Amino acid sequence: MNETGKGVDSSGCEYSESLLMAALMSLPVLLIATGLAVGLATESALDLLENLKSILKAPSVLLTDYLAVGGLGATLINAGACGLIGCLIMMALRIEVSGPFIAAIYTVIGFAFFGKNLFNIWPIFIGVMLYARVEGTPIRNYALVAMFGTTLAPLVSFITFGSWLTPALGAPLGIALGIGAGFVLPPLASHMLQFHDGYNIYNIGFTGGILAAFFIAVLRSFQFKFEPVRLLTSEYSGGLQVYFAAFFLLLIALGLWMSRSDLPGLRAAFARIHASSGRLISDFTTIGSHAAVFVNMGVMGLLATAFTILLGGAFNGPVIGGVLTVVGFAAFGKHLRNCLPILVGVFIASFFKTWEGGVTELVISGLFGTTLAPIAGHYGVLAGMLAGACHLSVVMNVGMLHGGINLYNNGFAGGFVAAFLAPIIDAFKR
Numbered sequence: 182m183n184e185t186g187k188g189v190d191s192s193g194c195e196y197s198e199s200l201l202m203a204a205l206m207s208l209p210v211l212l213i214a215t216g217l218a219v220g221l222a223t224e225s226a227l228d229l230l231e232n233l234k235s236i237l238k239a240p241s242v243l244l245t246d247y248l249a250v251g252g253l254g255a256t257l258i259n260a261g262a263c264g265l266i267g268c269l270i271m272m273a274l275r276i277e278v279s280g281p282f283i284a285a286i287y288t289v290i291g292f293a294f295f296g297k298n299l300f301n302i303w304p305i306f307i308g309v310m311l312y313a314r315v316e317g318t319p320i321r322n323y324a325l326v327a328m329f330g331t332t333l334a335p336l337v338s339f340i341t342f343g344s345w346l347t348p349a350l351g352a353p354l355g356i357a358l359g360i361g362a363g364f365v366l367p368p369l370a371s372h373m374l375q376f377h378d379g380y381n382i383y384n385i386g387f388t389g390g391i392l393a394a395f396f397i398a399v400l401r402s403f404q405f406k407f408e409p410v411r412l413l414t415s416e417y418s419g420g421l422q423v424y425f426a427a428f429f430l431l432l433i434a435l436g437l438w439m440s441r442s443d444l445p446g447l448r449a450a451f452a453r454i455h456a457s458s459g460r461l462i463s464d465f466t467t468i469g470s471h472a473a474v475f476v477n478m479g480v481m482g483l484l485a486t487a488f489t490i491l492l493g494g495a496f497n498g499p500v501i502g503g504v505l506t507v508v509g510f511a512a513f514g515k516h517l518r519n520c521l522p523i524l525v526g527v528f529i530a531s532f533f534k535t536w537e538g539g540v541t542e543l544v545i546s547g548l549f550g551t552t553l554a555p556i557a558g559h560y561g562v563l564a565g566m567l568a569g570a571c572h573l574s575v576v577m578n579v580g581m582l583h584g585g586i587n588l589y590n591n592g593f594a595g596g597f598v599a600a601f602l603a604p605i606i607d608a609f610k611r
Contacts, residue, residue, distance in 0.1 A: 201278035201471060204435060205286055206268045208428065212261030212290070215424070220254020229254050237300045240343025241335040242410050242585035244541070246295050246498035249414035256498070259298050264290035266302070267328050274321040280464035280474065280513040285328035287509025292331070294505075295498035296588040301334035304356045308363020323367050329385035330366045332589040333359065333393060339586055344405050362392060373596070379461035380559070380599035382514045383552040386592015393583035407584030413541055415495035422486060422496045425504065429482030432508075436476035447472055458558030459514035466512060474512045481511035481520065485548055488524055492531075494544035503548030510551070519558035519565065520551045526569020534573060546573050549591030553599060560606050572598050 220229040232255035236247050247256040267286045276282060289297060309327035313320045340355030341348055366388060373388040381387055397407060440447035450469035454477055457463050465474045485504040494500055507515060527547035550572040557565020576594035587593055 198277060202268065202272065204475065205271075205278055205283060206265065208287070208290060209261040209264035209268060211428070212257045213265065214261075216254045216257030216259075216261060219257065220252075223254065224252075229258075233258060237298050238342050239298070239338060240410070241296045241298065241301060241338040242343065242407065243335070243580065243588065243590060244295060244411050244413060244499050244585075245335075246413045247298070248294065248417055248498050249412050253417050256294060260290050260293035262299055263293040263297055263302060266299075270306075270324060270328075274324055276321055276324060278466070278471070280466045281325050281462070282328075283466075283474070283478075283512035284506075284509040284514075285325055287505050289328055289331060291502035291505030291509070292588050294501045296502075297331050297334045298338070301337040301359070302331045304337050304359025305330045305333060305363040305366075308360040309366060310363075311360065312364045312367050326367050326370055326385065327363065330363055330389070332386055332389040332587055332592075333362045333366075335586040335588060336362060336393065336396060339407070340400075340405075358396065362396070365392065374461065377596045377599035378603055380555045380603050381552050381592065381595040382459065382461060382510055382554060383549075383589050383592025383595055384461060386552070386587070386589025387596030389587040389589055390579065390583050390593025390596070393587035397582070397584040397586065401584075407586070409580075410585060413495075413497050413499070415497055418495040418497065421501065422490070425496070425501070426483065426486050429479040429486070429508070432475050432479035432482065434479075436472045436474070436479070439472035439475065440470075446470070447476070451476060455516050455518050457514075457516070458555050459516065459519045460555035460559055461514065463514045463555075464512075465514075465516075477516055478508045478511040480517065481515060482508040484517065484520070484524075488547060489544050492528070492540060492544050492547070494540050497541060499541055499545050500548070503545045507548055507551055515551055515554050519554035522557040522562045522565025523547070523551045523553055523569040523572070526566035527573050528569075529566070530570035530573045542577070543573075546576050546591065549589075550576065550595065552592050552595035556599060556602060556606075560603075560610075564602070564606055568598060568602055571602065 232251035236251040236255055236259050239245055239250050247259060264286055267289050271282060306327050309323050309330055310320050313323045337355040337359035340358060341351040344351055369392060370385055370388045374384050450473035454465045454469040454473055457468050482504060485507040489500055524547050527550050531543050550569055553568040553572055556568040572594060575598050576591050579594045580590050
């Protein structure tokens with residue numbers, strides 16, 4: 182930041198931090214406004230509130246589509262409110278808008294369509310903040326872990342509402358376990374990064390999977406049963422496809438508007454982003470520029486939408502979560518060059534493999550499977566296709582380990598795929 186209250190990105194362009202925060206908050210605010218408009222147009226305020234309560238009381242393990250639980254209006258409000266909370270935390274802690282935090286906000290919003298809600302995210306936040314306090318470290322240093330760490334939010338909801346315990350007993354235990362999970366996430370996350378050497382972008386997903394597997398093993402010994410859930414709806418698919426595609430086009434327009442006086446600079450920044458492998462830690466707001474990042478986010482959103490339509494998938498909660506996560510990480514590691522090989526690998530492998538589930542599982546395996554984009558970015562197209570093909574097999578078989586309480590199941594699977602493939606490819610290269 183300079184003395185005028187503005188920042189200068191790597192392309193030399195000045196930007197207003199307030200403008201960037203407004204751009205980041207645009208999706209949460211839009212979702213809340215749309216949810217209120219749709220909800221109040223189709224049902225009474227009391228019914229809308231009841232639907233929102235249904236979402237808050239859902240056990241929320243994978244795959245629980247909040248569109249099927251509470252309908253369109255309540256789901257949009259929940260997603261927007263969760264994202265807005267993340268933005269307000271950033272503002273309160275004076276955190277600048279960077280690639281990692283853009284990815285975190287969009288991930289929180291995306292998973293608030295099928296697992297995160299206004300009840301179950303808070304214990305994770307509290308646990309991470311307690312860790313920061315015990316360490317004597319500023320809370321802002323762990324804000325990113327807190328946001329991504331809400332991958333374990335279903336642990337809170339399941340113990341409270343989905344177990345054999347009554348809510349009166351389950352709520353204190355669920356909240357306590359959520360706080361405990363948040364407390365141990367920061368030290369675990371830094372160590373787990375070494376396991377896959379940065380080739381799995383969803384590092385907290387891998388960390389959350391390890392931690393969830395531990396919790397599940399202990400809880401199962403106390404007669405807690407974790408059954409697979411597949412609650413999905415395609416009722417709102419068509420309208421939501423148009424809704425989000427329009428927003429992605431607006432992101433592209435925003436990036437172009439921000440660079441209206443320096444389009445050659447925008448092209449250069451966009452080229453630098455696509456020259457990056459995406460391996461952790463790749464902040465595209467510093468590698469390129471904020472304007473180029475917004476363009477990249479819009480382009481990746483359209484790609485994710487096209488991939489979903491190509492495979493015949495519906496825009497339900499999990500798929501929207503996958504699309505928005507791709508968009509968010511287009512600021513922090515993903516671009517066309519390193520994601521397309523992963524998607525192609527998943528698509529080709531789908532013709533030769535069998536898996537439990539349907540088209541939704543295939544679509545989200547591809548979308549979330551772009552967590553392995555750095556493999557394609559670093560080793561090339563064929564390696565990326567191989568990673569995508571392997572990921573489809575692994576992701577369909579690791580969910581049983583964490584019982585569906587780790588929302589970033591693909592990040593968990595991606596950690597194993599990256600740790601397995603990267604050393605082998607290195608050996609062959611040598």
